Amino acid sequence: MLFTSYSFIGFILLLVPVYYLIPRNRQWWLLLFASCLFYCTFDPSYLIYVCLTALTVWGCAMMIRMDQKTQDDYLKERKEEISKEVQKAYKAQHKKIREMWMILGVLINLGILVLVKYYSFFFGHGIKGLGAPLGISFYTLQALGYLIDVKRGTVDAERNPLKMMLFISFFPQVIQGPISRFKDLSETLFSEHEFEWKNISFGFQRVLWGFFKKLIIADRIAPVVNTIVSDVSKYRGAYITAVLVLYSLELYADFTGGIDVTIGISQMLGVRVTENFDMPYFSTSLKEYWRRWHITMSQWFREFVFYPVSTSKPIQGISKFIRKRLGNKGKKIPVYLSSFIVWLLTGLWHGASWTFIVWGLLNWFILMVSEELEPVAAKFHEKYAWSNTKWYKVFTWLRTLLLIFVLNLFDCYRTVGETFSALWSILATANAKVLFNGEILKLGMSGLDYFVILAGAGILFAVSYLQTKKGSVREFIAAKPYPVRFAIWFVLFITVLLVGAYGIGYDASQFIYNRF
Amino acid sequence: MNQKLKNLIRILASVLIVITVLFLLQKILVPKYVTGIVEGAFVAEYYKEENKDFDVVFVGDCEVYENFSTATLWEEYGINSYIRGSAEQYIWQSYYLLKDCMRYHKPKVAVFNIQSMQFNESQSEAYNRMSIEGMKWSFAKIGAIRASMTAEEHFLDYVFPILRYHSRWSELSGDDFRYMFNSPNVSFNGYFMRVDTRPVDYIPDPVQLPDYRFGEKAWKYLDEIRKLCKKNDVRLIFVKAPSLYPTWYDEYENQVEEYAEMYGIPYYNFLELTEEVGLDYSTDTYDAGLHLNINGAEKMSHYFGNILSEQFGIDDRRGDPQLDAAWAKEIGAYEAEIDRQCVLYGVDKDTLYRYNRPAETEETETEEGS
Structure with a gap:
């Protein structure tokens, strides 16, 4: 069900x-x-x-x-x-x-x-x-x-x-x-x-929003992503560039949409479930991203793996040993070791395959390198004033998005080799024309579908932006006169009903995180 | 106005808006079948008939709705008939459509085209839709849906067709708005006319099948049709239309003959009666032998009408003022459609069998099937 x-x-x-x-x-x-x-x-x-x-x-x-x-x-x-x-x-x-x-x-x-x-x-x-x-x-x-x-x-x-x-x-x-x-x-x-009527109406609104993400965006994208990743020897270069963006959008819409339904239904029953996302794609670093994406999982590993491991006797022993030999220089090594275990387990938790293990360890590696480079970054920002401007922040946001998109690709392929081969093909295969000559429209999504995805992503972005400015969007709408709020939710309902990718002709896609 | 009353008005107004908008959207989105694929409109047209006391009801797939002209049956024999046919109508759908007819009137004869015995499961959701969607809600319709649904289908999609057709917003045409509430008939008492000709030039070789036995479900519904007719005192006749392909295998024929003999059901295989009917596959088919055109359908009706009158005692009801008026109107429309199609397909109207048939046709010797 x-x-x-x-x-x-x-x-x-x-x-x-x-x-x-x-x-x-x-x-x-x-x-x-x-x-x-x-x-x-x-x-x-x-x-x-x-x-x-x-x-x-x-x-x-x-x-x-x-x-x-x-x-x-x-x-x-x-x-x-x-x-x-x-x-x-x-x-x-x-x-x-x-x-x-x-x-x-x-x-x-x-x-x-x-x-x-x-x-x-x-x-x-x-x-x-x-x-x-x-x-x-x-x-x-x-x-x-x-x-x-x-x-x-x-x-x-x-x-x-x-x-x-x-x-x-x-x-x-x-x-x-x-x-x-x-x-x-x-x-x-x-x-x-x-x-309580408020629980019912707010819960229903949250469910509707989850359906919007899942049915209009995620399930519409799924056929294209599935086709491209099904054959790494056939779909290379620009196709992979397209998948980087499409899969990350699908994953976001799918997982956050599923959690919206979870929280919405729980609210209808009067049960409060912890939020799991905090606009993760607005992050400007991978560290920040992991504070905002799948929050409860990160917290679990921090609370029940990282802390116990980092305070365990073997790690404390290693810490003492390193401090004796290297002094202050090696003070972070025990933390890195504990993080290594956390990310290894996080990768394994996502799936019993090497792609997830490599994905986890890549996250660990990038986070550790970022940690090590933090003093350098601080000096850089001190020295160059332009690195503190809004535009530089936009740059760091885009840089982080790209990093997340690349890491997400490890979800898609069956083997690590296929994943790296696909990534390498972005640089090695010059076939950007397939994005413009209609080839990309033969993979399961029409031009109209791409337009719907673009519009849907625009609405997601606008709602998230509104959330950063006004707080809860549902509270914001609830403060409007009845005809306005009725119109907003009714239009959303009709949009999901008509534009949603469900029924005959569409695959009823399982939620991606159901697999884990 | 106190708050409670205000809230009540608000709720009622909201519910009304939601229902109205959904109703209108559904009306717009469901296919109209007036142009292009018109086969989806046939089943619903039956309910527009004011007087449903038809003496003969045909059920089956394209082999009935394209091969028998109800107008000719009336014109030549005064037989008041209706074809409840639809594209690739499966036998369970034929059963429920016949059952649906019984809700209005019990015919004297039910004619079932046995071509669909070859299917033991519904093959396509699109064909299910065309056979079932037009039915009015009844236990017969519920039964038809339940018997027909493929694995990918949901009952709820039939209850609320907007769920099935929600994505048609991207392909709406003027027809969808023009025929939202009312659409013109595209059949003539269930007969679908084509005046153009495409002679038979090639008959595909029969494909070897691993198993020629009809399936359990097909037999079950054949039994149901037989029992339904017996219970309602309706004479059941089996026919096999003279379509040259898909292949009607000898093994199929033997099974039907055996069943018909066992229960004393008359069976006419028109593939074996083409000479008696006078069919000419160079002039009487519009798609190289798959379906008959108006020439073939009128010849078939002439031949079969005689059997119905002579052997099954179907009354000549010409002279009934109500029926005369209804059929006059129907035949007027029939002639108008001939004119329209002759222009559309560039056919010389004078070459049609209808306008060249002998003034007095000799009664053809007919023999009752096994």
Whole structure:
């Protein structure tokens, strides 16, 4: 049941009224039922994986909680009787027990992930009968984040396993995120919600905006991109230049459109889901881009990989060793090492292939080089006043966009060799004429389609620009007189209905991030 | 005005605007089938008939709507008939179209062209649309949709055709606005006329098939048609039109003959009756043997009308003032279309069979099929 399918729209049209009609303390039950139903529409057997993750994480978290309670009760009772050293030893002993439960939960769930998603990559062949359930990369990270948070004591363990199941399987976000933190999502996910017209209308508007991105832009571009990347020996040079721009636009419209639908539907149900994007293509550096693109994933890796790794004993040991040998010069090496691991895992998380690993490591390399060159850049800006002008900022923006476009190309090809071959052909193949002699119109998009894409991209840009100036666009429109706001949303609805690339003649494209 | 009333008016006005705009958009976007591919208009034209008490109803694909002239049946035998045909009409669609007819009137005879037995699944969404879309909403239409949908189709697209035709905004023509609410008839009681001629010059070699047996679904709906006719006391006749290709294999013929014999259903294979009918493939087809032109269709109707009258007792209803008036109007339009097409295709009207047929045709010996 894809977000843009009739069945999903029907599902929501049925769910929302029932959600507000049933007793409020049963609302989360309905969400759990709806989430299981939604997940089953892809393949009922997938639900077993989600249940397994929910149960193991819930069980381990409960063991951690119980152990914490045992420790606290024991120390409270005997606070006066035992010495501080004994207390410390007792705490250390229990900390290890809790760590053990956490590691057990992490290992089980990473084990499942590796078995279903990475086994064939590591061992050259898959396990018969095991397929990767949709969204496993997303919900596994979300579940592990919760378990680590419980271990750290930043959230209290959820006692109800069914609520844990809902946290992991909440249908609007289960297959493509965002990767929510328990403390953020649970607050509204399990609470009781009164019907609020604003939630319904704002949620619907957000869904409509997501459909605009997905159906008018992303799904219209997909056939051209798929055709070009299907044969690297045939489509080279200018075709690849076209794909650089088209695929990045498709990816943006597809992923942010999907998240818009997720957030919109959640809002209709009164559930607040974390934002995952902050106008990422307006970034003027790769570092900034990763603060604004797929925010929840970056935060997860920073919080649960980078910090633990960089403060781990081996890295601290390396840090000490380097400081002894190189002094201040090598102070960033441990950070770079930790980042290396983060980006290696980020690449692997995106997919079990070398293209994603190379993509991750290229990101790491560029970020580290930028970090190293920061003092030089600072001096440069100090020395040349023109480098602080608006035009220079435009230059850095375009430079960053180009970099992002090139990195995004690694999503497209099956092998690293094909990707580099395609990139090299941009410089080596002089065939710019195919962009103007009608050849490009034979790949699945007509001239009118290109016009629609251009207009759609213009609207995306204008809306993002408005957002930077006025804040929430929906609030901005809501402040207008009723006929104006009705006209705006109705025109958007009609535009999606008429111009959207759906139905017979169009491929119902899966959301790109559903694959991860 | 208090706030509640204001809000109510606002909601009602918004809903009204949304429904009106969507209704108008749908009206504009759905294909009109008045020019170009007109075959999509046939099914809907049936409902425009004021009096639907047809004695003979034909169902089937192009082999019925291009090969039998309803006007000739009336002119020569006073047979009040209608062809519920559509392009590549699959047997399940024929069944539901026949069922749909029964909602209005029970004919004396139902004629089914068995060509579509060769298909066990719908082959094309476009043909499904042309056969089903024109049907008025009923259980028959719902059944037709459900039986016909290909994997890529959705039931909802039939309920709200705007979802199917949403992208036609880029190809709208004057016809789409001109015929938004009303369109002229393009058939004559379901008969689609062509006056031009393209003689047969080549017949493609038959292609070897891996399996000549009709499919389970095709048999199921043949049974349904038979049962429907039996239940409603309608005499069922099978025909195979004299189209030279696609090939009608002997293996197909044997299966139909066996079935017809088993249930006592008259079956006329006109491929074997071309001489009796007097068909001449150098003058009676407009596309080299695939379909008949007006000459061929009128010869077929002359021959088959005689069978219907003599062997199946279909009444001559000439003299019924209401029918006379309706048919006079229809035949007027029929003649006008002949004139129009003769100019369009550069055909000398005087060369048409219609204006050269013998004053008194001898009754042709006919034999009831197996």
